[in-house]
Amino acid sequence: MKLGNTLIEKGQKWQGELKVTDHYSIPIYGICGEEEGKTLVITAGVHGCEYVGVQTARKLWKSLNPREMKGQVILLPLVNQYGFYEGAKQIVPEDGENLNRVFPGKSDGTLTQRIAYVIEKEIYPHADFLIDLHGGDCNEAMEPLVFFPVAAKSLVNEISRGAASYLPVTYRVSSTAKNGLYSYATQKGIPALLLEIGGEVLYHTTALGIKKGDPLIAYGAY
Template identity: 55%
Template structure:
């Protein structure tokens, strides 16, 4: 296995440093199977306070036995270390940029753009499939779901869909995102998906184990690990709405994650410090709450709530980009 100029021998595990700046390198754990096969790349910690995927990959790196693998795994448990250690939601603290909005990267740009560039250069050439693990930040509540690219019926889109179907999550959401780690990979010809587990800036043993099993299922799907996956039961979301705050204010939600809502139902209200109503969010159609913001204080442009309609009930239109 050759990863970012490093040769990893069959049956070997090795940490490869991905230098971003003089003081910052990202650690990739490369696990080269004893037998040839495909390569799964998995990232976590793009947002530093989304912990489930981080812990899952740390433990999975110890668990995976290259002697049983036909192919390779490249695991990056912590893509945004400063955000993680500083406890900063959603952005890279050095430049205040959401790393998942920094693709394509730029080696001459700010640190987030440099990180994006290094991730592209290292992961995209190596991966037959890329999975980016996310979860609800400390100000979010959500239900387990997976985003996959919506587009034409080409091989990359179909391969991404088939991989997304392997995860044991409640909802499978079509996405038209263009500049995230996984969505830019798709545009570069690499099948990819984004999974969400956990919320509220917390992690639990069950969530971690469920996330580990998601990755194992992807490894089995690619025949890197032996065995077959039992079919996962998912609801596909084809139409969705993402509500943002129109002003700075205080957010009072009336919903919970995974709750079904009716058309015309009030989902929440944004108020000023004096109690004046600044914005009301009403459901445009019946659907399910995919996630919502739990924080009291929100900035203009911050996400408030996202809800979606299943393909069975609604039309095949996506309006949601929530990551």
């Protein structure tokens, strides 16, 4: 599997950065199984105060053994770092935009639009299936639920809904959204889901053992 200019060999884990601007990068993990197979993309931290998804991605990274895997997993465990560190509800504080409302992005737009553009151009092409992990924001008390698309092509809708049926959540919600990280992926032909578990700041940076400016965050090694 090749991510950017990096070739990840079978049976290997890799961690690095997905460059957005000269001053902003997204931590990225790549895990390549011993056998050929499909690629699952998992994103988290699109909304900086939704900590459950971030923690889940971290735990998943630690638990996966590429020598026991078939196919590949790509993890973006903290997409909106500025929002995470500043406790900014739903937005990227640099420009005040909601990343889950700006797809497709722009290469010369705001920071939020540029994040969307890079994810679309660099990550979508790898994905056979995408899951965007959310956790209920600091003002939301939520039952576990999953959103699945109904506004994409029929096969994409069918595959996504089938996957949603296996998840042990309270609610499964059909969605006509088209401009979010997961929903725009479905418009590009990628089956995808948005999973919501948690809320009301059940986790915080202190609970995760992460401090602002921690160099391990920048390189995804946490």
